[in-house]
Amino acid sequence: MLAQQYGPLQGKMLQIMDENGVILQTDLVPDRQDEAWLESYMTMLKTRSADNKALQLQRQGRMLTYAPNTGQEAAQVGSAAAMAEGDWLVPAFRELGAWLTRGVDLERVYLYWYGNELGSKFADGVRVLPISVPIGSQFQHAVGIAMASNIKGEDDVTVAYIGDGGTSIGDFSEALNFAGVFNAPVVFIIQNNQYAISVSRQKQTKAETLVQKAVAAGIPGILVDGNDLMAMYAATKEAIDRARDGGGPTLIEAYTYRLGAHTTSDDPTKYREDEEVEKWRAKDPVKRMKAYLIAKGIWSEEEDVRLIEQYDEEALEIFRKVEATGETELEDIFKYHFAEMPEHLQEQYDEYVQYLKEVE
Template identity: 45%
Template sequence: MGRNKLDINHRLDYLSILDENGVAVPSLEPDIDEELHLKMYRFMLLGRLFDERMLALQRQGRIGTFPPISGQEAAQIGSVALLKKSDWFVPSFRETAAELMRGRSMENVLLYYNGYNEGTIIPPDQKDLPMSVPVASQILHAVGIGWAAGYRNSGEVVMTFFGDGATSEGDFHEGLNCASVYNTPVVFICQNNQWAISVPIARQTHSTTLVQKALAYDMAGIQVDGNDILAVYSATREAVERARRGDGPTLIECVTYRVMMHTTADDPKKYRSQDEVESWRARDPLTRYRTYLLNKSILTPEKQERLEREINDQIEKAVATAELKMKDLGDPLDMFDHLYQSLSPELQEQKKNLATYLETAHPVTGGEDHG
């Protein structure tokens, strides 16, 4: 009887290893070999350069609306680098860098942002879900996949991505709840980039942090400097190991910043100051990691230059391939495919009607925008 303190585990850490000048706390430096360092750096750089190229393409009218990822490369690459090929990756819609590291081709990304369904094709050996646009809804899929992995005793780990806005959605809370109830091997990566379009984190939640939401579900949680790839990597490694051991899910809050617009259809000048953006640019994850690698002599100015050239060539090749491919993807009748395993008689008729109409009244020109 009486009024006593409840015994609830409320230990949450904040982890930061690499400072803004690219200097690491030696005792916390994760054990990463040179090859992996260079691989992670390559995909961070690719994420950034591809973003910049896509922005240019969008401004030229060569692709449609897309959500840039710049500033969030460390949060994406430092986490996804921990997944094995046999693990599952369940993205939201602002994970281009992570998707590329998982093996999605740039051609597919370009096809997708040009409005072709073919852009979401997942390679047959890849256990990844396609981008999910409705905010937070994919979180429950990750939990279901984790449940199935447990049922099949497959040893697979599931990693799902979402932003700060997603933590206001019911599916986020339901997902964390179920993941804990069923002890599923899921790693929840929250990229807290401070803005959900125009709504800042302070108006998204009254909580001091997002990671504290893990406490309500008795789930392991850690907040990290999301622009510090070493911190993201270390925290994610712990979480993936925990999941693999069967010790349950983890919520990782990566504190980062969306330095670009929400999508190319958005103008952030309407709702946030340039000073704020500049203060975050000073904490740029790519620059920080580059300095660290240069200091360690894992990267050299020559290697950096060569890498940048290689990546730019790769991007140009992808743009050319995608633009060529689009010329062959004009058949509108394809839109009836893949809704069901087999087309119902009614759908067959609708497809036939369109075919007849196109033949008689509106010949297909292929690959062009009829709008």
């Protein structure tokens, strides 16, 4: 069992493929067809392309805000690819790769960052919860959904994501504790991208790893190279299978790095050195998988260039549709936040209406 070999107190990290795409542990390569790896790679590429496009659009003043994902594609695509059809995905706000893997339309994601609430409404049958910005709150929802699956006698598993900063929030510990006690079929994934905005991982906790927090909850945990698609797939698949078989929750720490800014309103050069970023750029999850597929003879540089162009064009096309919906009216925030407007919002709304009259 991987979670034993690479458990929280073993001092080891699961890595199947090295930084150059060379397989280190043949016996650990998950049993998956070449086409399936290629498909996951394409989703990583699409994620990166959509990410770059969102950033450009925001810089052009066309997208409201955006939380970049570059560098974390393997942690997300690898884990989400291990899910089965009826499984639930509970994200935070930076899970573009996981969303695309699980069938969320890029149009919805762009709508959300464009400021349109319809961006939270996914197609029927897509078992993905909307973006959750209040840090850690989604972990409670995830455990609730997983407990409901148990109570209903269904075998769906819930996979939930959180950042390294999120592990300092009470919700995180409460969720792990509840999940353990009630044997909830849930897989918790910490994307340790080393920063919570400007707060480094070292300032988050004195614990040596984040995954060791599984020990206190009495649940299995595993530390994984989050930039290794195969390792992420293998660890998540094992955890999901265990949960489905009644084995309860698992905590996974995906050791990765946010290559870009926290959001488009952040300047990471203020709190980290270029050298550090370059060190991590060499561990790029997309480049690594590309090298593997090319060495296997099932992918080429030319195909890669063409596909990136195609994804770039598609992303722009999708955004144009989003842009055509027009800007969200500010009054919608007051009107539709609750079924009935509470007193304090009514007051603010009246003030806003008054302001509009004054500036007219």
